[in-house]
Amino acid sequence: MTPAFERLQQQLKQLPGLGYRSAERIALHLLVGKPGDLPALINALEEAARSVRRCTRCGNLAEGDLCALCADERRDQSIVCVVENVPDLVALERSGAYRGVYHVLHGKLSPIQGVAPGDLNLAALLTRTGAGEVRELILALSNDVEGEATCHYITEHLPAGGDIKVTRIGFGLPSGGGVLYADSVTLKSALDARREYL
Amino acid sequence: MTPAFERLQQQLKQLPGLGYRSAERIALHLLVGKPGDLPALINALEEAARSVRRCTRCGNLAEGDLCALCADERRDQSIVCVVENVPDLVALERSGAYRGVYHVLHGKLSPIQGVAPGDLNLAALLTRTGAGEVRELILALSNDVEGEATCHYITEHLPAGGDIKVTRIGFGLPSGGGVLYADSVTLKSALDARREYL
Numbered sequence: 209m210t211p212a213f214e215r216l217q218q219q220l221k222q223l224p225g226l227g228y229r230s231a232e233r234i235a236l237h238l239l240v241g242k243p244g245d246l247p248a249l250i251n252a253l254e255e256a257a258r259s260v261r262r263c264t265r266c267g268n269l270a271e272g273d274l275c276a277l278c279a280d281e282r283r284d285q286s287i288v289c290v291v292e293n294v295p296d297l298v299a300l301e302r303s304g305a306y307r308g309v310y311h312v313l314h315g316k317l318s319p320i321q322g323v324a325p326g327d328l329n330l331a332a333l334l335t336r337t338g339a340g341e342v343r344e345l346i347l348a349l350s351n352d353v354e355g356e357a358t359c360h361y362i363t364e365h366l367p368a369g370g371d372i373k374v375t376r377i378g379f380g381l382p383s384g385g386g387v388l389y390a391d392s393v394t395l396k397s398a399l400d401a402r403r404e405y406l
Numbered sequence: 407m408t409p410a411f412e413r414l415q416q417q418l419k420q421l422p423g424l425g426y427r428s429a430e431r432i433a434l435h436l437l438v439g440k441p442g443d444l445p446a447l448i449n450a451l452e453e454a455a456r457s458v459r460r461c462t463r464c465g466n467l468a469e470g471d472l473c474a475l476c477a478d479e480r481r482d483q484s485i486v487c488v489v490e491n492v493p494d495l496v497a498l499e500r501s502g503a504y505r506g507v508y509h510v511l512h513g514k515l516s517p518i519q520g521v522a523p524g525d526l527n528l529a530a531l532l533t534r535t536g537a538g539e540v541r542e543l544i545l546a547l548s549n550d551v552e553g554e555a556t557c558h559y560i561t562e563h564l565p566a567g568g569d570i571k572v573t574r575i576g577f578g579l580p581s582g583g584g585v586l587y588a589d590s591v592t593l594k595s596a597l598d599a600r601r602e603y604l
Contacts, residue, residue, distance in 0.1 A: 209467060209474075209496070210457070210458055210467050210468060210469045210473075210474065211469065212450075212453050212454045212456075212457045212458050212469060213454060213458055213467055215450045215453065215454070216450040216451060216453075216454040218450070219443075219446055219447045219450040219451075220447075220450075222443060223432045223435060223436070223447075224431050224432060224435045224439075225428050225431060225432065226432075230423050232493075232496070233422050233423060233493070234421045234422060234423070234424075235454070236491075236492055236493055236496075237421060237422045238421070238451070238454070238455075239454055239455075239458050239467060240467065240491070240492045240512070241422075243455070245417075245420060246451065246455045247455070248417055249417045249418075249421075249451065250448060250451050250452055250455070252410075252413045252414040252416070252417040252418075253414060253417075253436070253444065253447065253448050253451070254448055255410050255413065255414075256410045256411060256413070256414040256433070256436075256437060257436075257437075257441070257444045257445070257448070258410075259408070259410045260408055260410050260411055260437050269407060269408050269411055269437060269438065270408060271408040271409065271410060275408075276407075276408065293434075293438070294434055294438050295430075295431070295434055298407070298430070298434075314438070
C-alpha cells in the first residue's frame with residue numbers, strides 16, 4: 209500500500225468501532241471501489257465541522273445558537289432532563305417517551321479520571337435553573353459512582369429557594385429482563401427502587 | 407440532530423461494514439467526542455484522493471506511475487499473479503508466500519452483472535504478457551463461474567507463441583478445515599484437485 213493510503217487507514221482506525229481490517233476495507237472502498245463517493249464524504253465532513261456546534265443553552269448539537277429541541281415551541285421548556293452525552297439524548301429521543309428539553313453535561317464527574325466540575329457543562333445548567341423558568345430537573349445520569357457524584361454536585365449547587373423539583377430516572381430490571389439474568393448491582397438498585405403494588 | 411449531522415451520518419452509513427448506529431456513533435465521536443481529530447481525517451482523505459491512483463502497469467494502488475511492488479527490483483517481475491481486486495492482493499501479500507508481481511483486474515467477467523472484458527483491466531494484461539518479459543501467469547481468481555470465465559478469456563486471448571506458463575491457484579480444503587465442515591462445491595474442487603501422495 210502507499211504512504212497516503214496508510215495515513216488514511218491510520219486515521220480511520222481511530223474511529224470508534226473500527227479496527228485495522230475494517231479501516232483497510234473502508235479505505236479500499238473509498239479509493240478503489242467507489243472513488244466517486246469520496247468527494248461527497250469529504251464535503252459532508254467539512255460541512256459538519258463548519259456548521260455543527262454546541263447549543264448555547266443546553267450543549268446539544270446545533271447549527272444556530274439553539275438546537276432544534278431548545279428552539280421547538282412544542283417542547284415543554286420547563287422540564288429539563290440532564291444527560292451525560294449527546295448519544296444519551298439521542299437514545300431518550302428515540303424512545304419517544306419525553307417531551308421536555310435537555311441539558312448535556314458532556315461527561316460526568318470523576319476524580320479518578322480527573323474530570324472536575326469545570327470540565328463539564330455545569331455552570332450553564334446552574335445559570336439556567338437560576339432563571340426561574342425550570343420547574344423540574346430530571347437527572348438521567350448513570351447508575352454508577354460517577355453518576356451519583358454528579359447528581360450530588362448538581363443538587364448541592366442548585367440556586368437556593370428556587371423551588372425546583374429534582375428527580376432521578378428509575379433503576380432496576382431492563383425491559384424483557386428477568387431476575388435470573390440481572391447482575392447483583394442491578395438487583396440491589398431494583399430492590400432499592402421497589403414501589404408499592406396494589 | 408442537525409441537517410449537516412444527518413448528511414454526514416448518511417455518507418458514513420454507505421461505507422462498507424457501517425450501519426445506521428455505527429455511522430451515528432462515528433459522527434458523534436467526530437463532532438462531540440474528539441472534534442480535534444476531524445481536520446486530520448479530512449486531510450488524510452483529501453491527500454489520499456489527490457495522490458493515490460492506479461499503477462499504470464498492474465492496476466494496484468500507486469502514488470507515482472508504478473506501485474511499490476512493480477517498482478521493487480527484488481520482486482520477480484517475470485511471474486505475474488492475476489487477482490480480481492486490491493484486497494485480494496493485500497491478502498496474498500499478507501501471507502508472505504509470494505515474491506512475484508501482480509495484475510489487478512478490478513473485477514471479474516460476469517454477463518449477468520453486465521461486466522464485459524472492456525470493463526476490466528484486461529487489455530493492459532494482454533499488452534504486458536505480449537512484451538516477452540513474463541514467464542508465468544498465476545491466475546488467482548475466484549473458485550466460481552465468473553472466475554472460471556475470466557480465466558478462460560485470459561488464456562484464449564494470450565499472445566500466440568508467447569511461451570508463457572499459465573497456472574491457476576489450488577482449490578480445496580482451507581487450512582484447519584475438515585471434510586465435515588466443507589460445503590459440497592469445495593469438496594468437489596478438492597476431489598478434482600487431488601494429487602498423488604507417497
